[in-house]
Amino acid sequence: MSVRSDAAAKTRERLLEESLTLFSQRGYAATGIRDILKAAKVTQPTLYYHFADKASLFQALIERHYGESQEQLTATIDSQASVANKLLAFTTSSFEYCCADPRVPRLMFQTYFGATIPEIDGVLDKLTEKRFRLIVKVMEQGIQFGELSPSDPEFLALAFCSMVDQPINLFSRKSRPKKYLTPELAHAIVKLFLSGASIRTKNVTGP
Amino acid sequence: MSVRSDAAAKTRERLLEESLTLFSQRGYAATGIRDILKAAKVTQPTLYYHFADKASLFQALIERHYGESQEQLTATIDSQASVANKLLAFTTSSFEYCCADPRVPRLMFQTYFGATIPEIDGVLDKLTEKRFRLIVKVMEQGIQFGELSPSDPEFLALAFCSMVDQPINLFSRKSRPKKYLTPELAHAIVKLFLSGASIRTKNVTGP
DNA sequence: CTCTTAGTATACCATTCGGTATATGTTACG
DNA sequence: CGTAACATATACCGAATGGTATACTAAGAG
Numbered sequence: 001m002s003v004r005s006d007a008a009a010k011t012r013e014r015l016l017e018e019s020l021t022l023f024s025q026r027g028y029a030a031t032g033i034r035d036i037l038k039a040a041k042v043t044q045p046t047l048y049y050h051f052a053d054k055a056s057l058f059q060a061l062i063e064r065h066y067g068e069s070q071e072q073l074t075a076t077i078d079s080q081a082s083v084a085n086k087l088l089a090f091t092t093s094s095f096e097y098c099c100a101d102p103r104v105p106r107l108m109f110q111t112y113f114g115a116t117i118p119e120i121d122g123v124l125d126k127l128t129e130k131r132f133r134l135i136v137k138v139m140e141q142g143i144q145f146g147e148l149s150p151s152d153p154e155f156l157a158l159a160f161c162s163m164v165d166q167p168i169n170l171f172s173r174k175s176r177p178k179k180y181l182t183p184e185l186a187h188a189i190v191k192l193f194l195s196g197a198s199i200r201t202k203n204v205t206g207p
Numbered sequence: 208m209s210v211r212s213d214a215a216a217k218t219r220e221r222l223l224e225e226s227l228t229l230f231s232q233r234g235y236a237a238t239g240i241r242d243i244l245k246a247a248k249v250t251q252p253t254l255y256y257h258f259a260d261k262a263s264l265f266q267a268l269i270e271r272h273y274g275e276s277q278e279q280l281t282a283t284i285d286s287q288a289s290v291a292n293k294l295l296a297f298t299t300s301s302f303e304y305c306c307a308d309p310r311v312p313r314l315m316f317q318t319y320f321g322a323t324i325p326e327i328d329g330v331l332d333k334l335t336e337k338r339f340r341l342i343v344k345v346m347e348q349g350i351q352f353g354e355l356s357p358s359d360p361e362f363l364a365l366a367f368c369s370m371v372d373q374p375i376n377l378f379s380r381k382s383r384p385k386k387y388l389t390p391e392l393a394h395a396i397v398k399l400f401l402s403g404a405s406i407r408t409k410n411v412t413g414p
Numbered sequence: 415c416t417c418t419t420a421g422t423a424t425a426c427c428a429t430t431c432g433g434t435a436t437a438t439g440t441t442a443c444g
Numbered sequence: 445c446g447t448a449a450c451a452t453a454t455a456c457c458g459a460a461t462g463g464t465a466t467a468c469t470a471a472g473a474g
Contacts, residue, residue: 007420007421008419008420008421011420011421025323026322026323027236027321027322027323028322029234029236029237029322030236030322030324032460032461032462033461033462033463034460034461034462042421042422043421043422043423043424044462044463044464045421045422045423045464045465046420046421046422048463048464049419049420049421050420053462053463054462054463084405109320110320110321110322113316113317113320113321113376114234114317114320114321114322115233115234115235115236115237115317115321115322116232116233116234117237142404146406147405147406148404148405148406149404149405149406149407151395151404152395155392155395155399156399156404158373158374159370159396159399159404160404161373162369162370162372162373162374163366163369163370165369165373166365166368166369166372166373167365167369169320185362188358188359188362189366192362192363192366192400192403193399193403193404194403194404194405195403195405195407196399196400196401196402196403197349197355197356197358197363197366197367197400197401198291198354198355198356198401198402199353199354199355199356200356200407214441214450214451215449215450215451218450218451239430239431239432240431240432240433241430241431241432249451249452250451250452250453250454251432251433251434252434252435252451252452252453253450253451253452255433255434256449256450256451257450260432260433261432261433
């Protein structure tokens with residue numbers, strides 16, 4: 001790494017960092033290139049030296065952060081043996097990741113659930129699908145090994161991901177996600193998913 | 208109703224109808240006033256005769272449709288006695304409402320979860336809060352009357368609403384929401400919420 | 415020493431945005 | 445009949461958009 005290209009990497013980094021802040025706050029469409037330039041203290045030709053256009057900058061941003069979180073998540077799940085613990089690890093890890101830098105989930109959810117942007121469309125689809133498949137696998141294991149009652153693993157994954165992601169989505173928009181996305185909440189979600197909310201009276205399945 | 212004001216109501220209606228289609232597809236920011244004019248076959252001064260500005264048109268649109276769905280939902284819940292049936296009615300009713308016109312939930316979720324739009328901010332907050340409170344009440348009843356095991360009713364409502372709303376949000380973006388948001392899915396969600404996913408082995412609470 | 419990299423500053427482009435102005439027309443109601 | 449409601453057509457506004465062009469510079473690399 002030469003001094004020259006090292007400095008270049010730093011400006012590139014500054015562009016990504018500042019655009020993360022702005023995109024996550026105002027969204028892709030409402031964030032002007034000039035806003036980013038001002039925040040990163042860079043002139044317009046410089047931005048177009050590092051990135052082909054606005055969409056490329058955005059895409060680079062998404063892919064970097066999604067890759068990060070995906071790796072972390074996979075490792076955390078694999079470190080656990082039982083399905084219950086895998087799900088708990090998935091939840092707490094997702095919560096922690098959100099609390100560490102709420103800009104990231106905020107950008108993701110906002111882009112995924114917000115208005116369709118033609119230039120960006122489909123960028124997130126493959127990435128979210130990958131994360132979903134991770135949980136489907138866990139559910140399949142759970143059914144196979146007798147931890148979960150036999151049912152559609154895709155349905156279970158959808159329901160569970162909903163219970164995890166919706167709170168992240170909601171609270172990452174608030175001022176203090178850390179106040180809400182606690183380990184206690186993670187635990188409560190997993191427990192509810194596994195055991196349900198109803199009072200269980202003499203409902204025995206075993207012999 | 209005079210003939211005159213009746214024709215006026217029809218143009219107003221046409222503006223709302225076409226803007227619903229466009230806003231739900233492209234979102235508020237990306238939908239230009241000119242797009243709406245072209246679709247509704249109306250000139251610009253006419254729009255500004257009926258609505259003060261773009262934001263007012265949008266707000267009128269939101270409030271109309273949210274009011275509709277809210278009334279329907281409250282009535283459906285009240286028509287049921289047990290908590291289990293209330294939750295099932297809430298879910299199926301929400302699904303049906305989405306299938307009847309996916310543009311509506313699509314607009315709602317997109318606006319709520321999408322990028323913050325200063326002119327619109329807070330319009331949906333009170334409305335979604337109202338819907339949430341509806342479910343909190345049901346949970347409180349369920350705990351009080353011994354149908355649900357004692358726990359935080361707000362947490363239960365959050366989890367349940369997540370399981371219902373996230374699929375609506377996801378599938379209202381697809382081409383055929385009716386294929387996915389079936390009564391069977393509604394039933395499965397309620398059952399999962401009440402009974403959980405784990406195999407229940409000799410887990411008796413009663414005497 | 416020269417060439418390339420990574421930048422700056424400034425100016426400009428066409429297009430679109432939400433919104434307004436003005437002037438004209440139709441038509442139903444009092 | 446006259447007036448007010450509801451509409452048309454056309455033209456315009458300032459501001460902002462994403463993106464480009466030109467000219468110039470600092471400095472490390474070969």
